[in-house]
């Protein structure tokens with residue numbers, strides 16, 4: 001669980017986050033949505049310790065990040081998996097080398113143990129047999145799966161995903177969403193996903209934080225987002241054709 005309390009962040013005197021409060025729950029896919037420029041990435045970077053907030057508290061399983069020693073911050077870094085927008089694989093490394101990278105960086109595992117772990121996660125993301133391929137030789141969807149495998153190989157407690165399905169066709173995007181959700185449940189991870197994709201909201205929005213102008217404008221679940229009459233939310237979500245179609249179908253009782 002990651003709890004954020006009264007988080008403020010400014011750049012050059014301009015306040016981007018204006019006092020956010022939210023609990024990202026363990027074992028759930030927690031989504032951050034909102035228009036471009038609403039502060040989603042800045043929010044994520046504060047949680048990752050890349051930015052330091054001027055005010056507010058970020059607690060990792062009950063412990064404020066500001067109280068962590070340097071050593072504890074390094075330990076925490078090992079417990080965080082990251083799925084970057086675009087995958088961010090190392091082009092010059094094979095699939096297997098990419099996935100093994102965090103183990104080499106953060107653990108003292110023996111080579112055989114690392115190989116076993118890599119095989120297990122590649123199996124988990126349905127990439128058996130792709131070990132020796134280069135990123136350029138596999139599809140965008142497969143690259144995302146490699147990125148997920150790399151993010152979970154060190155058994156993280158927290159998984160941060162920045163638009164994990166951007167650039168994918170809708171079917172592959174759904175496969176990736178469902179994979180992240182399954183892994184979240186299976187390993188009881190606190191997963192935080194920034195997304196623009198309304199289909200993801202419908203599929204895996206177990207807990208949603210809707211940001212507007214640096215404030216939390218609404219929170220709820222994928223079921224609640226359909227029922228809310230909050231105009232700020234409806235203006236945003238019903239600008240998506242997909243949402244309109246699903247809501248119309250629901251109203252007709254399909």
Ligand SMILES: Nc1ncnc2c1ncn2[C@@H]1O[C@H](COP(=O)(O)OP(=O)(O)OP(=O)(O)O)[C@@H](O)[C@H]1O
Pocket residue numbers: 011016034035036037038039040041042043
């Ligand atoms: N390092 C930085 N220095 C100065 N301003 C920044 C910095 N990072 C972000 N900002 C500003 O903070 C605001 C929020 O940006 P942020 O990237 O969090 O938006 P976002 O909601 O993630 O947008 P998008 O959906 O387009 O990625 C923007 O006005 C942006 O210019």
